[in-house]
Amino acid sequence: MDTPEPRLMSGRQAAAYCGVTLATWSKWVADGAMPKPVIGRRWDRKAIDLALDKASGIQVQQVAEDECPLEKWMGEDAKRTALAEREWEQRYDARKGRRPR
Structure with a gap:
């Protein structure tokens, strides 16, 4: 092969x-x-x-940006990353006894 x-x-x-x-x-x-x-x-x-x-x-x-699989994935990945960072900050703040941001 x-x-x-x-x-x-x-x-x-x-x-x-x-x-x-x-x-x-x-x-x-x-x-x-x-x-x-x-x-x-x-x-x-x-x-x-x-x-x-x-x-x-x-x-x-040409592929419209909203139809492009790569652009769609990148947008979704950015949202996932932001959500994960926010959740991490909340857990960190809770451990340190800080009020939520």
Whole structure:
């Protein structure tokens, strides 16, 4: 069974994927022609493909922000994080004998 191509790539891998040198890749990223890294110094293959589609004039289907699964998850995650922080503060205050905020 073949292993799938990794979704995240180093700068060198991304440059090779696009058939350019690392210097050219770095220039494209700095100029905004290619996306910035998403995690550390790793680029998302799908984001690169979308940028290439856009540069090639291929119509890219837009997804409304409220319909985008990533945006929805990020919003829900922010709410979960805020709730967890609030609950932690309340437990901490209760242990210290402080009044609720």
